[in-house]
Amino acid sequence: MPAASAIRTLIVDDQLTMRALIRTSLQQIGVRDIEEAPDGEAALRAVITKPVHLVISDFNMPNLDGLGLLRGIRAHPPIAKTAFIMLTGRADRELVQRAVQYGVNNYLVKPFTTQQLKEKMESVFGPLT
Amino acid sequence: MSDDPFEAIKATFFQECEELLGDLETNLIALESGDTDIETINACFRAVHSVKGGAGAFGLDDLVRFAHVFETLMDELRSGRKAVDEDVVQSLLRASDVLNDHVTAARGAGPAVDPDRSQALIAELETLTHGAPVSGTDADAAGDMDDDFGFTPVALSLDDFGAGEAMPLMDLPALDLPPLDLPSLDAPVVTGGEQTGWKIIFRPHPRLYANANETALLLRELGRLGPISVEMDDSGLPSLEALEPLDSHLVWTIHLDAPVAELDVRDVFDFVETDCDLSIMSVMAEGAGASVVSDSLPDLDDGLPSLDTGAAAEFDIAALVAMAQADTASRLGGGGETAPVAETPKSTAAPAPAAPPVAANNATAAAPAAASAATAPVTIRVExxxxxxxxxxxxxxxxxxxxxxxxxxxxxxxxxxxxxxxxxxxxxxxxxxxxxxxxxxxxPVKSVFQRMPRLVREVAAMTGKKVKLVTAGEDTEVDKTVVERLSEPITHMLRNAIDHGLESPEEREAAGKPVEGTVKLAALHRSGRIVIEISDDGKGINRQRVRSIAEERGLVTPDQILSDDEVDNLIFLPGFSTAQEVTDVSGRGVGMDVVRRSIQSLGGRISISSNPGKGSIFTMSLPLTLAVLDGMVVGAADQTLVAPLAAIVESLTPKAEDIHLVGGVDPVLMFRDEFVPLVDVGQTMEFRNEPTELKGGVVMIVETEGGQRAGLLVDAIHGQRQVVIKSLETNYRHVEGVAAATILGDGRVALILDIDVLVNTGRRRTTSLAELKMAS
Known part of the structure; x- marks a missing residue:
């Protein structure tokens, strides 16, 4: 069982509010090592420089959206296996399907509870301690 | 601020909302002016989307419901399924206003939004989106997709990180992903071969040395774990001329020939880990090379240090970003059609070697984006x-x-x-x-200016006039307090300009003017103050009417000779209102005198100049800050006073023969071939009853905001000083002729004079030159 505290996580969202909310939820789950990026491009640069275990990313962002980020990560061998949870603002089947093609690990519809986030993370990493 | 993190985030959310709504307004205005660029539409979508996202998190249901309908229409426009036309833009602008109100209501800063108004607009937006209003709640506003999609999460075993197996991707063609070098979350998993030692690459940051750490000591410490061999790479060392002595230029590669635990190796670097790039690799018996178990080295190429990897990495990143962006662009540009499913995974599967050709094409495109990202100022939010x-x-x-x-x-x-x-x-x-x-x-005054297009729309709709608002100088900066308090006078003057200044479309047509009137709102810095100008191309001030009203109300006497400008400025007098009947728009009992007073309370002035038939310009001038003032410290009747330096033109010792009487009452001073009224400060401020001794007295020639000159008679001038403004109203009460107070170097409180008020009351109060004891 992986320890939540060992999962280095990058939060990607153009909204400060959402980043703060996700960070708070992650902290409640027990994640300690949390980085933030305001858009896909910054996130891609960040994960290449300093790999993470998990990226939690919004879809709709300037510069590079969530799909672009996912695609960039999967296309770069050293980080291609980074776990990726996509946040979506609404039930967009097409978007989720596209994300699946690009290798998304899971997705989460906003608004979400800490418990929902934890479940999504556990579906990827297994039960967290 | 509350201790509850949720409440704090909520406060952040509302702050962010304000920015988002500002962006939305700006982009909608751009749409209105014909800029239907996909990025503009996208930016609108994102703003609404973000407001909705945050609102959902805080359970602000009304806001979510409205934002959702708004977002859905924006999505239609974004995808090109619906064309952006004039009607749509007008609806969007109205929707933006209602969204604004919803946010204000949610924040508790305003009344709840009228449900009918909100519902009517929801219907309007839905009609635009679907061709008819949608009955009932939209199911997917807050729906969960799990059930609909049958989505299977893709599990990762972290223990297998680095094992190199392809990721299971449901039943889609598996991506041919190369092995991963990500750290395992558990203890280092060493695959294949027996571990014989460690290869450590250590690149200290300058901060490491600044924190009084020393490479030699770390190496000695490593040496205690087992035999080590050390290589130092000095290729990054610049020439002596270019050497920045405090920078760190050296990289060490240490081979530790002992199969000790990774933790022991890590322990050595425990205190410096954040101040260096560190890569710790296990060395296998087969000589299969090192496998990375540490990740803090930013190098991409297998952990081999070379000092230009930074640049190489940058290139790779730029190429990768460009590639990802290019893909995104093609996907977004796809209009309504479904994406070519078969094609994309293939290119996704293309491993890294495919990147360089892409880079060649896109690196240039990516470069400006990267540059702009790099130059964007870093900001923090501070209470x-x-x-x-x-x-x-x-x-x-x-x-x-x-x-x-x-x-x-x-x-x-x-x-x-x-x-x-x-x-x-x-x-x-x-x-x-x-x-x-x-x-x-x-x-920047932008935050205030941004709110004005909405006001103009509303007033235009109410008065039936066609108005175009032009703004300039939004980036002009001024103290936050001033910015906040600008909103009210600007609002009032804009209302006034549209309601009273602009003619009806018919009148304009008859006058040979474009049917659409133009109101311009501009901000600029001028001699240490901020100037806000509101101009219109309307009919200008009807001076005869203004004059007759002023006479009617006893504000001026029929025989008074007034210049055109003086007549125009009569509208600022208390109790003056030119509106023939009280209109909904500007005649709410708030006259221009109230506007003037609110500006004066900020230490500002307002004036108008008008050109009949061509329009009017209102000019407000305000100090950039309300906290300090450059002043002249003067004495009058044993009081120490401060006159704002900006108002002082010159100071002089008057001669008896330069002082004359106008009409036998008002003393004037002959100054540079011009008569200026003389104001006795000590007497006007009622510090003493008898007039000031002219002998040894000093006159400061001052200029009011309206450009009117006067001479202030004081006992002595003590010197120029910068003073910190302390509000007299807050600490005492308003005193006529006093703008504020300050504390002087000797600890005494001194009053700061309000020159304009002083000059105007002084002229009325200084009764007779005869009372001035002339120097003999």
């Missing part, structure tokens, strides 16, 4: 309270510095003494700190 405490402390510092300077001066120390020189440096430094602190509070 205003903290800034204000700092400003207050700096204010006290200024006062203390002045008091110290005064003491030193009084002690009779020579000007060339070390203490005096040190004090001068201190003064310069204090000024610099003060300026920097003031700059923290400075904000």
């Amino acid at each position: 205003l309270d903290r800034v204000d405490r700092l400003i207050n402390a700096v204010g006290e510092l200024v006062i203390q510095q002045a008091m110290l300077a005064q003491r030193v001066y009084e002690s009779g120390l020579a000007r060339s003494s070390d203490i005096s020189l040190g004090l001068e440096d201190l003064e310069l430094l204090t000024r610099e700190i003060q300026d920097s602190v003031m700059a923290i509070r400075a904000q």
Whole structure:
């Protein structure tokens, strides 16, 4: 069982509010090592420089959206296996399907509870301690 | 601020909303003016989407419901399924107004939004989206997709990180992903071969040395774990001329020939881990090379250090970003059609070697984006309270510095003494700190200007006039307090300009003017103040009417000779209102005199100049800050007073023969071939009843905001000083002729004169030159 505290996580969202909310939820789950990026491009640069275990990313962002980020990560061998949870603002089947093609690990519809986030993370990493 | 993290985030959300709504407005206006660029539409979508996202998190249901419908329409426009036309843009603008109101209501800063109004607009937006209003709640507003999709999460076993197996991707063609070098979450999993030792690449940051750590000591420590061999790479060392001595240029590669635990190796670097790039690799018996178990080295190429990897990595990143962006663009541009499913995974599967050709095509495209990202200023959010405490402390510092300077001066120390020189440096430094602190509070007037298009729309709709609002100088910065208090007078003057200034479309047509009237709102810096101009191309001021009303109300006498400008400025007098009937728009009992007073309370002035048939210009001038003032310290009737330096033109010792009487009552001073009215400050302020002795008195020639000159008669001028403004209203009450108070270097309180009021009351009150005891 992986320890939540060992999962280095990058939060990607153009909204400060959402980043703060996700960070708070992650902290409640027990994640300690949390980085933030305001858009896909910054996130891609960040994960290449300093790999993470998990990226939690919004879809709709300037510069590079969530799909672009996912695609960039999967296309770069050293980080291609980074776990990726996509946040979506609404039930967009097409978007989720596209994300699946690009290798998304899971997705989460906003608004979400800490418990929902934890479940999504556990579906990827297994039960967290 | 609350301790509840949720409440704090909520406060952040509302702050962010304000920015988002501002962006939305700006982009909608751009749409309105014909800029239907996909990025503009996208930016609108994102703003609404983000407001909705945050609102959902906080359970603001009304806001979510409205934002959702708004977002859905934006999505239609974004995808090109619906064309952006004039009607749509007008609906969007109205929707943006209602969204604004919803946010204000949610924040508790305004009344709840009228449900009918909100519902009517929802219906309007839905009609645009679907061709008819949608009955009932939209199911997917808050729906969960799990059930609909049958989505299977893709599990990762972290223990297998680095094992190199392809990721299971449901039943889609598996991506041929190369192995991963990500760290395992558990203890280092060493695959294949027996571990014989460690290869450590260590690149200290300058901070490591700054924190008093030393490479040699770390190496010695490593040496205790087992035999080590050390290579130092000095290829990054610049030539002596280019050498920055405090930078770190060296990279060490250490081979530790002992199969010790990774933790032991890590322990050595425990205290410096954040101050260096560190890569710890296990070395296998087969000589299969090192496998990375540490990840803090930013190098991409297998952990091999070379000092230009930074640039190489940058290139790779730029190429990768460009590739990802290119893909995104093609996907977004796809209109309504479904994406070519078969094609994309293939390119996704293309491993890294495919990147360089892409890079060649896209690196240039990516470069400007990267550059703009790099130049974007880094900001932090700070509670205003903290800034204000700092400003207050700096204010006290200024006062203390002045008091110290005064003491030193009084002690009779020579000007060339070390203490005096040190004090001068201190003064310069204090000024610099003060300026920097003031700059923290400075904000562009944009936040106020952004709210005006909505107002103009509403007023135009109410009056049936066609109006175009042009803004300029939104980036002009001014103190936050000033920005906040600008909103009301600007609102009022804009209303006034549209309601009273602009003609109806028919009148305009008849006058040969474009049917659409133009109102311009501009901000600019002028001689240490901010000037806001509101101009219109309407009919201008009807001077005859203004004059007759003023006479009717007894504001002027029929025989008074007034210049055109003076007539125009009569509208600022209390109790003056030119509206023939009280209109819904500007005739709410708030006259221009109220506007003038609110501006005056900010230390500002307002004036109007009008050109009949062509339009009017209202000009407001305000100080950039309400915290400090450059002043002239003067004495009058044993009182120490401060006159704002900006108002002073010149000071002089008057001669008896230069003083004349106008109409036998009003004393005037002959100044540069011009008569200026003379105001006795001591008497006007009622510090003493008898007039000031002219003998030994000094006259300061001052100029009011309206450009009117007068001479202020005082006993003595003490000197020029920067003073910290303390509000008299807050600490005492408003006093006619006094703008504020300050504390002087000697600790005494001094009043800051309100020149305009003083000049106007002084002219009325100084009764007769005969009472002035002339110097004999």
